Amino acid sequence: MDGHAPTVDAPTRILDAAENLIIARGVAALTLEAAAREAGVSKGGLLYHFASKEALLEALLRRLSAFIAQEFAACVAAQPEGPGRVARSMLEWGFGEGDLSCNERHQRAGAVFLAAFHHDPALLAPMRAVIAEMRAAVAADGLPPGHGAAIMAAGDGLFMARLFSLYAPSSAELAEMRAALSGLLGARP
Amino acid sequence: MDGHAPTVDAPTRILDAAENLIIARGVAALTLEAAAREAGVSKGGLLYHFASKEALLEALLRRLSAFIAQEFAACVAAQPEGPGRVARSMLEWGFGEGDLSCNERHQRAGAVFLAAFHHDPALLAPMRAVIAEMRAAVAADGLPPGHGAAIMAAGDGLFMARLFSLYAPSSAELAEMRAALSGLLGARP
DNA sequence: CTTGAAAAACCGTCCGGACGGTATAGTTAG
DNA sequence: CTAACTATACCGTCCGGACGGTTTTTCAAG
Secondary structure, eight states, rough: OOTOOOOOOHHHHHHHHHHHHHHHOOOGGGOOHHHHHHHHHHHHHHHHHHSSSSHHHHHHHHHHHHHHHOOOOOOOOSOOTTTTTTHHHHHHHHHHHHHHHHHHHHHHHHHHHHHHHHOOOGHHHHHHHHHHHHHHHHHHHHSSSHHHHHHHHHHHHHHHHHTTOOOOOOOOHHHHHHHHHHGGGSOOO | OOOOSSSSOOHHHHHEEEEEHHHHGGGGGOHHHHHHHHHHHHHHHHHHHHSSSSHHHHHHHHHHHHHHHHHHHEEEESOOOTHHHHHHHHHHHHHHHHHHHHHHHHHHHHHHHHHHHHHHHGGGGGHHHHHHHHHHHTTSSSSSSTHHHHHHHHHHHHHHHHHTTOOOHHHHHHHHHHHHGGGSSSOOO
């Protein structure tokens, strides 16, 4: 019904373009003009959808945090019930062999995250909310206190290492870390 | 003997001022003019010592990574010898009750880190080198493979959480996490 | 010592360029 | 007629950096 219609609507294309730009050329490269060009839209067109750079970043972060929350929920749902369910899913999520699409998602998440923080740290609010939910879930996971939080922190650390290209553990190393942390899943509170 | 002499030399004052600026008002607030003003120096004076913004950031990062390396070495030296020495010192370092000066140091480290990354990710090279050394030390620590790396990652995650103000674990929670991770120190390879 | 000239340390101003944002006039599809 | 744009021009601001000049320090010769 729309053979000539764009595959996605303009706002989405603009958000995608902004992410791509940050990934490819860094946070500083995200300008309104560049994002518009990358999205195949005029600058005026971009500003029609996002009234300011801040609005663009807000939208970017809203989309990201919604996606993360949903992905995490799905990952938890895929784990068997019982104590440590949430912590197990975090291990899966952060230390999984990582199909490439997952890695790419991490990269996109990092890109948006950094860009938002650079413009105004307050923009991270939605992400903070999602993380607070995760922390609550992990605290009510039926593990001894601290065990889940430690696993979550390790996943965060790995995320940061990737975000800033600090180091890249081999998949063997990843598996070892994961096995080590699995040792924290056994005990009861 | 120096009632009118500066307490520290100008380059150091400028580096300190730059850090303070980032901490107080964010990475975007680090401009040559602002740093010069904060350091009580003219812009020209700043450029005399640091020929470009990049040179300033390089110096900041050089100083930071040297400091981190030294602080970490001291922390390791303070731990009893034996397997897991390095991992134990990382626990101490990242999860310690944190005298305030330590927290302030973390904050400064994060500030410099972010500013450098924002300007050019390649500037993180000295920090990457320090981290690579830490990883090597932790790999030769006499623990089962992965255990030390997991502890290190958890410390990194905590660092990131503080860096972006994602969450602030209470000191009780911190102690619990530390206790949990201590469980990874027991086994032999 | 004194001197005086070079070197180091520093000042203040200016410029080119980029960016965010606004404005405006025109176009196309429904 | 309206929503959804395009194309272009423009403004105010700010930043990095270059530059020329000025003060302070150093140091060897007299």
